[in-house]
Amino acid sequence: RCMQQNCRLCPYTGLSPGEVVKTIKISHTGEEVQIKGELTCKSSNLLYMLWCGKEDRTCTNSDQYCGETKKTGEERFTGHRNSIINNSERGAALPVGEHFRREGHTVADLVFCPLEKIYGGNFVRKSRENMSINKYQLIDHGLNSKL
Numbered sequence: 001r002c003m004q005q006n007c008r009l010c011p012y013t014g015l016s017p018g019e020v021v022k023t024i025k026i027s028h029t030g031e032e033v034q035i036k037g038e039l040t041c042k043s044s045n046l047l048y049m050l051w052c053g054k055e056d057r058t059c060t061n062s063d064q065y066c067g068e069t070k071k072t073g074e075e076r077f078t079g080h081r082n083s084i085i086n087n088s089e090r091g092a093a094l095p096v097g098e099h100f101r102r103e104g105h106t107v108a109d110l111v112f113c114p115l116e117k118i119y120g121g122n123f124v125r126k127s128r129e130n131m132s133i134n135k136y137q138l139i140d141h142g143l144n145s146k147l
Contacts, residue, residue, distance in 0.1 A: 007041055007074060008041075008074050008077065008078050008081070009041035009073055009074040009077045009078075009112060010041060012077060012081075012110050012111060012112050013041070013111065013112060013113065014053055014111040014113075021035060021113065022034065022035055023035060024049055024113055024115070026064065026136045027051070027063060027064055027141075028137065028141040028142075029136070029137075031136070033049070033115065033136075035113070035114070035115055035116070036115065036116035036117070037116060037117050039073070039114040039115075039116070039117060040073070040114075041072065041073045041074040041077070041114075042072055042073070042074065043072065043073055043114055043117055044069075044070065044071060044072045044073075044117075045069075045070055045117055045118045045119075045125065046068065046069055046072075046073055046076070046114045046115070046116070046117060046118065047066070047067075047068050047114075047115045047116045047118055047125065047128050047129060047132060048066070048067055048068070048069065048073060048076065048112065048113060048114045048115055049064060049065065049066050049067075049112075049113050049115055050064070050065050050067070050077075050080060050096065050110060050111060050112045050113070051063050051064040051065065051111050052064075052099065052100070052105070052109050052110070052111070053109055053110070053111040054104075054105065054109045063099070063142070063143065064136070064138060064142045064143060065095065065096055065138065065142060065143035065144055066115075066129060066132045066133050066136065066138050066142070066144060067129060068118070068125040068126060068128065068129040069125075070122070070125065073112065073114045077112045080096050080097075080110065080112070081107055081110065083096060083097035084096070084097050084100040084101055084107045084110065085107050094145070095143040095144070095145055096143055099143055115132075116128070
């Protein structure tokens with residue numbers, strides 16, 4: 001967490017103020033993924049993961065999404081959030097928007113976590129995203145669409 005007042009992402013990290021997370025778990029395999037570096041919502045050029053943090057765990061094996069962005073984590077998160085709360089947004093028909101607009105879900109269920117800062121341009125980010133989506137099988141067992 002960046003700990004700055006008015007941050008649009010910090011409330012959706014699933015973290016308490018000052019809490020640090022070093023790994024996340026892939027829901028359908030149980031595999032632990034190391035978070036590389038000290039990343040915050042102000043970090044840019046990222047590979048990130050988001051998932052459904054619904055307390056009752058009604059979302060099993062299909063609630064994670066891997067993406068990449070040149071923007072900051074906060075800016076990219078805002079795009080995902082808007083695809084959920086604004087039906088007219090361009091991304092509203094995409095899997096993340098659709099999942100979190102289902103009955104019993106809200107934008108409050110969304111958890112966003114930067115995984116690694118990418119040192120390189122668009123090609124490197126896209127390659128790392130594709131590799132991660134395939135490695136963690138997030139097309140068949142997650143919210144990612146076909147590449």
